[in-house]
Amino acid sequence: MNKVAEIINQIIYQQFNQNVEVNLTRPRPEFGDFATNIAMVLAGKIGKKPHDIAEILKKELENNDLFDSIDIAGPGFINFKVSAKHLSEILDKEFNDRFGSNNEGEGKLAVIDYPSPNMAKPYSVGHLRPGNQGWAAKQLLEFTGWKVITDNHLGDYGTPFGIWVVGFKRFSSEEKLASRGVYELGDVYIKTKAAIKEQGEDSEIMKEAEKWLLKLEQGDEEAVAFSKMFNEISLKHIHDVMNRLKISTDYEYGEAFYAPMGKEAVQKLLDNNVAVQNEDGSIIVPLEEYGFDVPLLVQKSNGAALYATNDLATLLFREKEFAPDKVIYSVGAEQQFYFSQVFAMAKKLGIKTDLYHLWFGVIDQLNEDGTREKMSSRKGVVLMEELLDKAEEKARKVVEGRPDVTEDDIKKISLGAIKFSDFASDRRTNILFDWDNIFALTGFSGPYVQYSAVRVNNILRKERDFSVVDFKSYDFEEEKQVILHLLEFPNVVKVAARDMEPHKIAKYLYDLAREMNRYYEKTRVSDSNDIDKSARLQLLKKVSQTFQNGLNLLGIEIPDRM
Incomplete structure (x- = not known):
């Protein structure tokens, strides 16, 4: 197919002094083996009628023994047939063990972020698509010449950590944890979230959970010990599942890794007047110049970090550590608005890297009545x-x-x-x-x-x-x-x-x-x-x-x- 396009390209350059990309399509077999609308594409460039251009191309192509027949259809479509023998010879020349690969991305580096599950809870079906789509992106880019670095951006930080500690103290024990591992942590999380919902977001449980997060940020010995215990259990489980899914990553820089950098980065944004501190102490990055009425919140009023805090640090770290041409986030469609804000913040910081949200829909299942619904535990x-x-x-x-x-x-x-x-x-x-x-x-x-x-x-x-x-x-x-x-x-x-x-x-x-x-x-x-x-x-x-x-x-x- 490349050989056919190459021959047409040469004729176009010889006859019209134009370098254009010839796109070949497959018509129905009775019309030919290949078809192209290149005559119509050229018409706008050189000021000739498509049909006249097609006639010139047809005459030249008929002089090449590669083609069995050439026909003009409509205003300027060209259909042509190539002998099976010639096609086989073309395939022989193009074929090798890496057939299909190319070097389009040669010299370029991409960082791909997947599957990025949350720690201290069982690996759910919700992370099936991030892993699959991220792995496919890696394979595709590597097959087309890119160098790829993959990072499992683990959810090992934030408010959930506090919820697990509070829940563990209230609803679990070391014996249960030793017996059931990550599944015990998953149940603890569900029970604690239910208690918070019942008592309200301003409840003592929620306040206690936030205190544990701050303790972790401050390097409190007990908080660090809890984090280490949860992480060891979770990582073994995550790796076991990823092995079954036949996916892996080069790095596992979790949110906890970026947390200290996040606080420093936020302070620099304030110092450089990129971020603004509100009266309640929270810190935002205004993004009106990028079409967002809603600013991006990068730090809570109590000084606690958010996803945006860590994603800011992640952006800056990857720029410094890897200097990639492209960063791909394999994350679901529900995060489209958030990532568009993060990418706008990156532009505001002068980051030139191509940031790409590889988003996808949810996994539905059929109900008994035949209707579709998002897959859930119920x-x-x-x-x-x-x-x-x-x-x-x-x-x-x-x-x-x-x-x-x-x-x-x-x-x-x-x-x-x-x-x-x-x-x-x-x-x-x-x-x-x-x-x-x-x-x-x-x-x-x-x-x-x-x-x-x-x-x-x-x-x-x-x-x-x-x-x-x-x-x-x-x-x-x-x-x-x-x-x-x-x-x-x-x-x-x-x-x-x-x-x-x-x-x-x-x-x-x-x-x-x-x-x-x-x-x-x-x-x-x-x-x-x-x-x-x-x-x-x-x-x-x-x-x-x-x-x-x-x-x-x-x-x-x-x-x-x-």
Whole structure:
């Protein structure tokens, strides 16, 4: 596909002295293999009619033996067909183990912030999407030449810390904590929040919780000991879940790490007249010049830190420590306004780094009456470990009666189903978590795509001892649609990375799986003659590698058996 665009680019430069990007699309097969509207794009630049430009391009393209036919449609669309043999040769030249990758981000550095769960409470389904989307962003950027640093911005500070201490003292014990770990801390938090709601935000419990936060900020020995105890329990749990999700980060600079820097940064903002102290002692950063009537609160009236305090410190630390070209925050849609304020504050401070909020919708589930509602504890599974356990149970049923499928295969199938469902549509939409659909072996699902990849690999495994013969005479006409689809992959990766839209990779892989199913319906591989088999096996190796590269971008592994 790049070769085709390159030839058209050369002709355009020779005929019109213009450097323009030629975008190729795939029309319906009866119209051609590729189409372009470049004649209409050029018309506005050089003052000629699109149809006249298309005629000139058609005449030049007909002189190149790469093209079988060229047709002009409408005011200036150009449709053309390329022989399957030529397409196969183009694919051979472009293909390697990192097929689809590019160097668009070479020399650039990105910091990606994910999954950033809160400490001292069980890892919830609410952090499934931050982890999945953040990991996919990392994979996409690295595959397109970026250097990537990842940071798990742990919620190990703030008012919740005080709530856990107060709750632990009132509702729990060291024995319970030793027995139930993070799940005990989760229950303590819920009980304490319920007590605060019952008694009001100005209750003694809330005041006591805020005192504990201040104690921690002041380095109080007992507060520090509580923080250390909660963190050790929480981190083990978080790491266990992240390992099951097959995600990791380079750093884990939690909010507690940034807290001292946050206070210093706020003071500097005051000293430089960027921030303003209100009569009650609270400190704000006015943002009217960036269209915000509401200022950003960076410190409470009692001197306590806020999310914005720590995010200010985080911005400044990353600038100094990493000097990134881009910082990506993988955080849900509900934080859009907050991050737009934080980014405006960064501009006010003169920070030039591209700050990007990789936001996404919530996870919905179906009620008994068929309506959709955000997944919650009242309706079933919300803890990540429970979700993963249930997914593995579902996967076992999918492969029931298959003794050759290993426990490792089952884990890959279950996790693949969950992750693929996250990329089923544009990340900005809410996703519907439906157990039957995400484990379906037909339709838009992880197992469907994984099964297609496994099927290709099984054929290659079965034929690994086959001696390849010379297949130069093979015309590849039966494989043409598969080859055309493979040639699309590099551009799909390019667009998905540019727009931070991994769902485009998922859609591509699903379409490739469908194309392979159509191919198997009309074409034999293992029981064909040696020339045909040799050609087809070489193409299947490319299909296998493309499945592997694409699924890897989504954090999904291919099982050995299924």
